[in-house]
Amino acid sequence: MGELVAGVDVATANVRVQVHDPAGQVVAAASRPLPQPERPAPGWSEQDATAWWPAVRDCLAECTTALGDRSTEIAALAVSATSGTVVLVDEAGEPVGPALMYDDRRAADEARIAAEVGAERWRRTGITPSAGSGLARIGRLARELPAGAVRICHTPELIGRRLVGHPVAADTSHALKSGYDAVTGEWAGEVFEALGVPTTLLPQVVRPTAPLGEVDAVAAERTGLPVGCQVRAGMTDGCAGQLACGAVDVGQFVTVLGTTLVLKGVSEHLVHDPTGAVYSHLHPDGAWLPGGAANVGGSALADVPADELAELDEAALRRGPSGAVGYPLRGEGERFPFLAPQARAFVLGEPVDRVDAHRSRLEGVAFCERLAVERLAGLGAPAAGPIRTAGGGARSLAWSVVRASVLDRPVLRVREAGTALGAALLAASGTIHPDLSAAAAAMAPAGELVEPEPAAVGALDANYRRFVAELTERGWL
Numbered sequence: 001m002g003e004l005v006a007g008v009d010v011a012t013a014n015v016r017v018q019v020h021d022p023a024g025q026v027v028a029a030a031s032r033p034l035p036q037p038e039r040p041a042p043g044w045s046e047q048d049a050t051a052w053w054p055a056v057r058d059c060l061a062e063c064t065t066a067l068g069d070r071s072t073e074i075a076a077l078a079v080s081a082t083s084g085t086v087v088l089v090d091e092a093g094e095p096v097g098p099a100l101m102y103d104d105r106r107a108a109d110e111a112r113i114a115a116e117v118g119a120e121r122w123r124r125t126g127i128t129p130s131a132g133s134g135l136a137r138i139g140r141l142a143r144e145l146p147a148g149a150v151r152i153c154h155t156p157e158l159i160g161r162r163l164v165g166h167p168v169a170a171d172t173s174h175a176l177k178s179g180y181d182a183v184t185g186e187w188a189g190e191v192f193e194a195l196g197v198p199t200t201l202l203p204q205v206v207r208p209t210a211p212l213g214e215v216d217a218v219a220a221e222r223t224g225l226p227v228g229c230q231v232r233a234g235m236t237d238g239c240a241g242q243l244a245c246g247a248v249d250v251g252q253f254v255t256v257l258g259t260t261l262v263l264k265g266v267s268e269h270l271v272h273d274p275t276g277a278v279y280s281h282l283h284p285d286g287a288w289l290p291g292g293a294a295n296v297g298g299s300a301l302a303d304v305p306a307d308e309l310a311e312l313d314e315a316a317l318r319r320g321p322s323g324a325v326g327y328p329l330r331g332e333g334e335r336f337p338f339l340a341p342q343a344r345a346f347v348l349g350e351p352v353d354r355v356d357a358h359r360s361r362l363e364g365v366a367f368c369e370r371l372a373v374e375r376l377a378g379l380g381a382p383a384a385g386p387i388r389t390a391g392g393g394a395r396s397l398a399w400s401v402v403r404a405s406v407l408d409r410p411v412l413r414v415r416e417a418g419t420a421l422g423a424a425l426l427a428a429s430g431t432i433h434p435d436l437s438a439a440a441a442a443m444a445p446a447g448e449l450v451e452p453e454p455a456a457v458g459a460l461d462a463n464y465r466r467f468v469a470e471l472t473e474r475g476w477l
Contacts, residue, residue: 008420009419010079017420022443080426084178095158096148110139124183243436245388250268251384253266261368292336296328323349367467404452414445
């Protein structure tokens with residue numbers, strides 16, 4: 001077998017496949033759209049799961065066609081997808097109903113039962129079931145099992161079945177919020193019993209990068225992959241994005257700044273957060289990946305016209321620290337780095353003009369990032385070295401400078417990172433590279449180091465302390 005690997009990213013709106021060489025270079029790529037999720041009732045979100053495999057198949061076929069004879073060099077692939085999306089399948093692995101998506105929240109009753117019955121287990125694992133968890137959705141699906149339903153699948157298991165010709169195990173990452181206890185290595189049996197979920201519906205679970213099987217002749221004919229190509233266990237899209245930034249070793253952290261702010265890192269030990277704001281995935285090599293997702297983030301700039309954003313960023317950087325201290329939350333409620341359902345935006349002081357107001361919003365998101373880094377350090381997971389960063393917010397050099405100055409440490413922009421690359425790193429681990437650390441060192445983008453502005457650090461530190469004091473005064477910390 002050769003030295004190429006493929007990463008498959010099954011997102012909500014599309015499928016993307018990338019084929020990488022041992023140095024991480026993309027040698028082929030393809031994407032296909034998926035049908036938009038349907039919302040037949042408030043809080044519901046469903047997608048036609050029969051669309052997943054044709055989109056993956058066609059992407060793989062486009063890549064192997066483009067590679068020609070080099071397609072025989074694809075040694076392995078892995079699949080990443082949205083966390084908590086589940087679907088029932090029959091004996092042949094065909095969906096017997098729509099997939100309940102990661103943002104489907106119809107299963108509030110099941111979540112309540114799961115939280116109560118498994119309370120002691122959840123305290124130990126740091127995972128709190130909610131209406132948005134895969135566990136609650138599985139309980140809901142089990143209420144009225146359609147004829148022929150024999151198994152619960154997360155997205156990667158459905159794709160894996162098509163590739164290898166037999167049922168495959170779930171990975172600990174996709175199974176984490178579906179009721180799998182990564183500490184003891186078992187499904188939460190008492191919870192599934194309380195929910196009336198037959199254990200026969202549940203897949204086996206393995207660690208990410210574990211071999212799931214080999215591409216069979218049928219899949220090879222349809223995709224162009226070589227027979228015998230290894231299919232390895234993947235991770236959720238959030239974890240794969242973290243890996244693609246190179247954050248795979250203890251102390252390495254990455255902030256993904258999109259509509260929201262997500263901070264994830266690597267810790268030697270499981271992080272226990274009594275508030276439930278921080279949770280941890282299991283690292284493929286046995287460490288833990290603690291992190292959390294905020295409601296504040298790039299959405300703070302949603303009212304800025306796109307064609308004015310770059311100019312405002314540059315003006316805000318030249319202006320220096322704002323005289324106003326703000327928490328630019330849109331909507332109500334925060335979940336990380338503090339848990340406060342009643343949280344709302346605030347501004348201390350009055351911005352002098354539009355540029356100053358913009359600068360205050362940039363700083364406000366950075367204050368939340370610093371608070372998240374400090375919170376994880378306080379829980380026993382300190383960050384070492386620069387904070388890696390990806391997502392739309394990382395494209396702004398000015399914002400990265402502001403964030404580095406608030407953090408008083410360098411920020412490493414890794415703009416080429418993405419879920420498909422993270423999946424490819426998992427595929428490469430144990431095939432073309434000996435382990436995940438070696439794969440990331442060879443394949444993850446080097447990134448661009450952004451240093452703090454020394455002249456701004458002191459004033460920003462003072463603003464940050466005003467920010468924390470206000471959160472404390474409001475009872476949110």
